[in-house]
Amino acid sequence: xxxxDNAATSWPKxxxxxxxxxxxxxxxxxxxxxxxxxxxxxxxxxxLDAREAVAELLSIRDPMRVVFGLNATDALNLAIRGTLRPGxxxxxxxxxxxxxxxxxxxLEAEGVELTVVQASPxxxxxxxxxxxxxxxxxxxxxxxHASNVVGSLLSIRDxxxxxxxxxxxxxxxxxxxxxxxxxxxxRDNVDLLAFTGHKGLLGPQGTGGLAFxxxxxxxxxxxxxxxxxGSRSEHEVQPDFLPDRYESGTMNGVGLAGLAAGVRxxxxxxxxxxxxxxxxxxxxxxxxVRGIEGIDLYGGGxxxxxxxxxxxxxxxxxxxxxxxxxxEDHDILCRVGLHCAPAAHRxxxxxxxxxxxxSFGAFNSRGAVDAALDALRGMVGR
Amino acid sequence: MIRRKPxxxxxxxxxxxxxxxxxxxxxxxxxxxxxxxxxxxxHLSSDCGTALRFRMEDIDALRALFRASSLECDDMIPx
Ligand SMILES: Cc1ncc(COP(=O)(O)O)c(C=O)c1O
Numbered sequence: 001x002x003x004x005d006n007a008a009t010s011w012p013k014x015x016x017x018x019x020x021x022x023x024x025x026x027x028x029x030x031x032x033x034x035x036x037x038x039x040x041x042x043x044x045x046x047x048l049d050a051r052e053a054v055a056e057l058l059s060i061r062d063p064m065r066v067v068f069g070l071n072a073t074d075a076l077n078l079a080i081r082g083t084l085r086p087g088x089x090x091x092x093x094x095x096x097x098x099x100x101x102x103x104x105x106x107l108e109a110e111g112v113e114l115t116v117v118q119a120s121p122x123x124x125x126x127x128x129x130x131x132x133x134x135x136x137x138x139x140x141x142x143x144x145h146a147s148n149v150v151g152s153l154l155s156i157r158d159x160x161x162x163x164x165x166x167x168x169x170x171x172x173x174x175x176x177x178x179x180x181x182x183x184x185x186x187r188d189n190v191d192l193l194a195f196t197g198h199k200g201l202l203g204p205q206g207t208g209g210l211a212f213x214x215x216x217x218x219x220x221x222x223x224x225x226x227x228x229x230g231s232r233s234e235h236e237v238q239p240d241f242l243p244d245r246y247e248s249g250t251m252n253g254v255g256l257a258g259l260a261a262g263v264r265x266x267x268x269x270x271x272x273x274x275x276x277x278x279x280x281x282x283x284x285x286x287x288x289v290r291g292i293e294g295i296d297l298y299g300g301g302x303x304x305x306x307x308x309x310x311x312x313x314x315x316x317x318x319x320x321x322x323x324x325x326x327x328e329d330h331d332i333l334c335r336v337g338l339h340c341a342p343a344a345h346r347x348x349x350x351x352x353x354x355x356x357x358x359s360f361g362a363f364n365s366r367g368a369v370d371a372a373l374d375a376l377r378g379m380v381g382r
Numbered sequence: 383m384i385r386r387k388p389x390x391x392x393x394x395x396x397x398x399x400x401x402x403x404x405x406x407x408x409x410x411x412x413x414x415x416x417x418x419x420x421x422x423x424x425h426l427s428s429d430c431g432t433a434l435r436f437r438m439e440d441i442d443a444l445r446a447l448f449r450a451s452s453l454e455c456d457d458m459i460p461x
Contacts, residue, residue: 032400033401033404034431035431036419036420036421036431037421041400041404041419041432044400044404044432045404045408048401048404048405051401061452062452063405064401064402229399230399230431231398231399231400231401232398232399233431239399241398241399243401244398244401
């Protein structure tokens with residue numbers, strides 16, 4: 001079986017992730033940050049391990065600026081709903097995933113003004129178009145780092161500079177890039193960065209969070225939940241400091257144990273090494289698929305300007321049929337359809353049928369690329 | 383009072399939250415100091431149930447380490 005659905009969730013995970021999760025459940029298991037006994041403190045250390053690992057990966061100096069939640073969607077909802085009020089203006093792009101688009105459409109119905117900047121048919125965003133969308137009342141610019149449909153990378157550093165010049169916060173959806181592409185929150189002009197634990201960070205599902213850039217005043221982001229934090233228990237109002245302001249309720253201790261191990265794996269192997277590996281796979285796939293008649297490849301077609309996520313269609317075939325054939329006849333697992341990103345598919349011209357998405361990861365080999373190419377050749381009858 | 387074994391003079395560092403206390407422990411240990419996380423003594427008012435116990439002779443070194451890592455510590459109190 002060949003797993004080419006790493007953009008949905010990465011698999012397999014490093015062995016160290018499984019070991020860390022088992023060890024947490026067997027040997028620690030207590031509630032992080034609640035009680036003062038040694039197991040609770042040990043659980044708290046595990047959470048701090050995860051925070052430090054993510055902070056290091058994103059070049060954030062203070063690990064307390066990494067706030068954990070359920071996944072990228074949870075973090076994006078916090079960043080979007082926590083900053084915008086009726087009357088505010090927000091700018092986003094046409095490659096967004098529904099985890100950004102749906103909260104924004106909800107808020108639009110409540111009186112937030114939304115501008116969706118059109119990306120190119122290859123999935124790229126011209127920063128000039130973003131700057132033209134800015135207004136005096138623009139509070140937030142929310143932008144995907146790389147498309148989950150065609151992998152196109154957006155120039156977040158340039159877009160961030162534009163957002164900040166206009167006094168807006170810059171939110172980046174790094175669900176597809178954290179762990180796969182280098183990110184430096186400070187240098188890339190990011191104020192809020194949403195990440196998910198179960199893709200490029202190689203951790204388990206049910207982990208993710210929001211990282212705060214060094215200059216963001218937390219009073220600009222309202223918490224969406226309040227409750228017990230284990231700190232300031234004598235007060236009935238929510239603490240105002242990081243990370244407790246946004247971390248009510250018992251943390252996913254076992255999940256964060258796994259996430260810490262996943263991110264450590266990424267740090268030890270090196271993001272540049274993983275990136276280089278993935279660029280190689282993408283280049284091989286693009287070169288191969290271009291030689292097959294009857295297949296359309298979407299996106300920019302340049303491995304250096306995209307992640308390891310690729311979308312194709314077999315001319316005249318429904319993506320769902322292609323996906324089923326890849327699974328049943330060739331043992332290749334991928335994802336077909338709209339990938340929770342209808343706006344992106346409209347942008348690249350594949351709405352409403354969608355595409356066949358093949359997404360490579362840190363553990364795929366060149367052999368996996370060749371197997372996919374062979375399967376596709378077989379399917380178009382050559 | 384519960385009778386405890388005699389120890390060298392110690393103090394506790396107080397933080398707003400357990401996350402900060404645990405980070406304080408890590409910074410202190412990386413700096414070579416002997417510290418331990420303990421439940422905050424009842425008579426000290428603190429926001430957080432966990433405090434960091436240190437040897438009084440290390441108090442200046444500990445302060446310097448926290449400052450170097452921009453770790454906010456609410457107070458350091460001799461026991
Ligand atoms: C670009 C993008 N944003 C957000 C998400 C949401 O991530 P999660 O499902 O972990 O919340 C995904 C993946 O599903 C994604 O690809």
